[in-house]
Amino acid sequence: MRSGKITIRDVAEAAGCSPGTVSFVINRSRPISAPVRRRVLDAIERLHYTPYGRRKAPERRKIVLLADEMASHVVDIFSREITRRGFLPETCYIYDDYGETRDILSAIGKSFGAAGVLNLLPQLSSVDLLKWCKGIPSVIYIRNGSMLSAVTVNFKQGMQLALRHLARLAHRKAAFLYYTASKDSCMLDWISGFEEDRTPGISRIAFPCDHRNPRELCDGLDRLYAEGATAFIASTMDYAVAVLQWSYRKRLRIPEDLSLLVFEDSEIASRQCVPLTAVQLPLAELAYHTVSLLLAQIDDRPVPPPCRFNMRLREAASTGPAPELKID
Numbered sequence: 001m002r003s004g005k006i007t008i009r010d011v012a013e014a015a016g017c018s019p020g021t022v023s024f025v026i027n028r029s030r031p032i033s034a035p036v037r038r039r040v041l042d043a044i045e046r047l048h049y050t051p052y053g054r055r056k057a058p059e060r061r062k063i064v065l066l067a068d069e070m071a072s073h074v075v076d077i078f079s080r081e082i083t084r085r086g087f088l089p090e091t092c093y094i095y096d097d098y099g100e101t102r103d104i105l106s107a108i109g110k111s112f113g114a115a116g117v118l119n120l121l122p123q124l125s126s127v128d129l130l131k132w133c134k135g136i137p138s139v140i141y142i143r144n145g146s147m148l149s150a151v152t153v154n155f156k157q158g159m160q161l162a163l164r165h166l167a168r169l170a171h172r173k174a175a176f177l178y179y180t181a182s183k184d185s186c187m188l189d190w191i192s193g194f195e196e197d198r199t200p201g202i203s204r205i206a207f208p209c210d211h212r213n214p215r216e217l218c219d220g221l222d223r224l225y226a227e228g229a230t231a232f233i234a235s236t237m238d239y240a241v242a243v244l245q246w247s248y249r250k251r252l253r254i255p256e257d258l259s260l261l262v263f264e265d266s267e268i269a270s271r272q273c274v275p276l277t278a279v280q281l282p283l284a285e286l287a288y289h290t291v292s293l294l295l296a297q298i299d300d301r302p303v304p305p306p307c308r309f310n311m312r313l314r315e316a317a318s319t320g321p322a323p324e325l326k327i328d
Contacts, residue, residue, distance in 0.1 A: 006049045014043035028240055034300060041299055050086060059076060063294065065091045067120040072118055073266040078099045081162045081287040084109060085295060087115065096120060137297035151307050152289050155186045156193030158279045158311030162233050162261050163194075165277070166311055167202045171231040171259060171322040175224045177217075177243070178235035180208040190263065205229060211238040221246045231259040237268055255320030276314035282309055 004217050012019040017036060031038075043049070060297040063082050067075050079089035165175050176194045178187060194204055205224060221243065224232070234240035240262040243261050244254070252258050254274045255267040261277045262269055267275040270282075289307045297305045 005303070006047045009094070011040065011047060011049050014047060015039040016161040037300060038311075040230070041301065053274045054125040057319055061086070061088050062088045062114050063116045063118060063291075064114045065089055065118050065120060066094055069093055071120055076117065077283045078120070078287045078291065081191055081284075081291045082118075083323070086297075087293060091116070108148045116298045118290065118294055126211075133318070137294060149294065150310065151286060153207055153281060153286075153309050153311065155189035156196070157310070158263065159193035160197055160199065161192050161313045162263075162279050163197050163199045163202060163210075164285070165315070165319065166231045166233075166259060166261070167199050169231075169259065169319060169321050172204045173229045174231040174233055175205040175207050176205050176233045177209065177211075178236070187235060189214065206307075210275055210303060211236070211242055217242050218246055224249075225252075225258070233262065234260065234262040237262060237264050240264070244272060244274065245322070254318050256313075257323055259319040259322070270316060274318045277319040278314050279311050279313060280314055285309065 008019045008022050012022045015022065015036075016039060021032065021036060021226055022040050026044075065078055065082075075091055078131060079091070081087040083133055109114055114136055117136055119138065130206055163174065176190070191206065194206055197204070205222055205227070207224060209220050217239075221232075231254050232239075232243050234243060240260060243258075243260050247260075254260055259277075260274075261279065263280075264276070264278045265280045265283055269278040286309060289304070292304055295301075310320075
């Protein structure tokens with residue numbers, strides 16, 4: 001084999017086939033038998049061959065990411081992983097309009113020329129993908145119990161992390177703030193994890209509310225604090241910011257008078273006026289395994305075994321020992 005830059009001829013030699021066959025496997029432009037495809041893909045991986053070098057890859061090498069604008073940090077991490085694997089990430093931002101969603105999904109296999117679809121939307125179901133993205137390998141990100149291939153996350157363990165952290169700080173009562181109408185699988189797991197947890201020494205109050213209704217939320221926070229809650233667990237940054245604003249108006253210090261913890265994966269949590277303790281997903285590992293799952297389907301390789309991930313706690317300044325006495 002020649003020294004220097006790896007070429008398609010080197011891959012063909014290593015795989016025992018012609019350069020044309022290697023090209024057909026890469027571009028998926030002709031049917032190739034599974035054993036030959038396997039040999040070619042193994043050779044590409046072994047030689048670290050980049051099919052397209054500095055040139056733009058063909059459209060069929062595109063992987064479509066379905067997301068909403070709130071998940072930009074997740075999209076960035078997944079896009080980098082997709083690019084690292086030699087594909088082009090194409091992000092489609094989808095909103096609550098079902099008709100628009102249907103049109104986008106039905107166009108993915110036609111005008112988008114997608115090799116695969118990776119769904120980052122918790123509200124988009126397996127049925128929708130199977131119905132509108134016919135014949136395109138699809139993977140759903142962190143959807144427990146999905147009809148399609150998906151990585152799973154132990155969200156209940158994340159709630160357990162939060163409660164145990166607060167219990168170690170001697171808090172006796174914690175309140176969980178979440179959106180009343182949420183149907184996300186992760187939110188439902190957090191709620192059940194909060195209700196089922198048996199961490200000793202700490203009682204729990206579940207407070208469903210709408211963060212878009214400031215009066216309702218502030219009245220609820222007043223009531224929870226009066227009932228003895230010394231720690232709040234926010235399901236999203238919207239609730240965490242609302243607690244920060246409420247505590248400022250009440251002249252309560254964080255964490256001296258009140259501890260605050262949030263479920264948030266981005267760096268936004270650490271950039272608040274008080275850096276927030278956060279329960280987070282291992283996004284880099286999730287991206288690697290999710291993209292691996294999708295590429296295995298695209299390349300007709302055996303699908304990797306299911307992976308279940310635990311969440312992580314990142315401690316910051318917003319949680320501290322429980323106050324011995326609260327002064328109104």
